[in-house]
Amino acid sequence: MSKIKITKDTFTEDEKLKEIKLYTLENENGIKVAITNYGGIIQKLIVPDSYANKEDIVLGYSNYEQYQKDKNYFGALIGRFANRIAEGRFELEGQHYQVQTNEEVAASKNCLHGGEKGFNSVIWKAEIRKNNNNKFLSLSYLSEDGEEGFPGNLEVNVNYILKNDNTLRIEYSAKTDKTTVLNLTQHSYFNLKGHGEGKITDHNLVINADRFTPVNQFMIPTGEIKDLSDTPFDFRKGAEIGSRIEADNEQLKIGGGYDHNWVLNKEENELSFAAKLIDSFSGRVMEVWTTEPGLQFYSGNVIDTANLSVKENQNYQKRGALCLETQHFPDSPNHEHFPSTVLKAGEEFNSVTELRFATI
Template identity: 50%
Template sequence: MKTIMPFLRCSALALTASIAVLSAPACSAANVKSFGKLPDGREAHLYTLQNASGFRADISDFGGIVVSLYVADKNGKLADVSLGFDNAADYLLKKAPYFGALIGRYGNRIAHGKFTLDGQTYSLPLNDKPGNIPCSLHGGDVGFDKVLWTAKPATIEGNPALVLTYVSKDGEMGYPGTLTVEVTYSVTPKNELRIDYKATTDKATPVNLTNHTYFNLKGEGNGSILDHVLMMKAAKTTPVNAGLIPTGEIVPVAGTPLDFTTPHAIGERINVPNEQLKFGGGYDHNWVLDNQSGKLELVATLHEPASGRFMEVFTTEPGLQFYCGNFLDGTLVGKSGKAYGHRSGLCLETQHYPDSPNQPSFPSTILRPGETLKSTTLYRFSAK
């Protein structure tokens, strides 16, 4: 896989005790503006990456959030296809569901908020309780989605880019080791949003980094995603229990409503009687990708027929979490002033599998000193 750029950073101040954010002064660039004040008074910023055709990503240093993503339809009309808010503080709302954010130290769930590594048991915040079974979700109470990253605009291979860095201290949210993370967003002439992840540690620790953008290819706030047509190159999945924790099995999807090896509208089978769909309240599962090579390959496509917008997902990761916005309920109002109703956005989160630190048969998520985690995910947009 491609080696990403070394650390590029602005100066950073100390981690605050209140909401655990790093402070970074705005880097001098024409494509940056204020994204509002955080509760502790620090300022977040919004960076714009745009190519010559108008394809554009607006990304904040707060949470590494993809705030907006402007994509042309079959008539060339641009629309923002990423759910989110118009200021940083709203992303701290209690019900805000990780719109657009970078997720870490561990994306997805860890059963009962515990894992054992090298003979020592670690306890994590219990911040989720599906099926009345507690777990630690997306890094805990203050995950990477709620910190202010150090940001620097850059040009990589001629493409506009934003390099974000964050140092997660030993013991933060219960995780061992000081973890140094670099995430590079870049926009290419092919209307691609590329995300390159890199991490090192001074002590063995589980790491599972991902991005949690909610897509609606009609445009954010424009209704349900149930008519979007999804295909995933994934013949197997990791079934879950009532707490949405993997059982440890890896099973074929053939003959079930979780089979997207050929294109299906998301709403086509979502109400079929099925235990897995019942547990998730719809689709909220990890698919085992056919590509287990670690090379960047196409793993999924998404098509919205009315607009013609078409998205391809490429990744080096072994898993893909497809979540179809089951918990959106209309109480959150987005950038367009429209409420985000039930299933008005979907996530395709490239990842290692949930609860891997407790599942020895799953690909390991343990990063050790002297090793460097490298991972790449790319979202390519077109219209047809």
């Protein structure tokens, strides 16, 4: 059996930051994924199409210096809490917490993706490990008690595992010494035609969910878990993304398109089918499988790369890519009926997401 190849390269010219590297995993079918230990970012994801043409299907930059200025979270690991916490406030075991707010929406401020310095902008410790004689990339980070206002020393580990069946498996685990809240995800922007190759509104999307969580004008869930039948949010049978994105719908107007959490159809934390993305032009297909209860579909309504040099000098535009973020629900600490994001001392958090690639 062919083994996965891993190479390591520099990713910055700054001599003081020699520990920042770019690791490239390659399988026997020509799939390559390049990951930097700065932010755990997937910098490239090269996948063959139906005609054996290989294209990079994720948005990003060519070096660390550009990622340091990025506001889009291109390809990054997200934590301590993915998505939003209303006004950065929550209560935990009778104690009130105020975490860093870094997003202004209307007249409110939210904690978005972990605050000013989330896991997307820290340097992770990287190790190349082996499992069943195949190499994989393991990243770890200690988020200290009080970082961005969150309680507990949190030890986080993320494994990126590329397989010869064309699966990219992402394994998350975490432990804390004090009760905290945790919500981890991966924030790659996908365009199955190739990064910078037009819009994703012609992609076909399937989401395995009967319900979603509507948001208020501050992009915070109202608490309702709503049936999506007869709405533009029904992707159960598959639909072209652009077919309803401009529909006269209050939720679409609030989000400027799709930027919502779907409640996945699943049993507990089983690894199960969440979504399928199809580009009929290239023939590329990506399935998302996860143990997580939710999926945030973001249709790239705001992609801002002003004054930054993106890969291959491409032109990234509004809706030029999309995110399918496996997660617990936004603002979960403030909604008792949402799946819990509480992690206590002595417990271990474990989660798996798989991206499975194929062609039509």
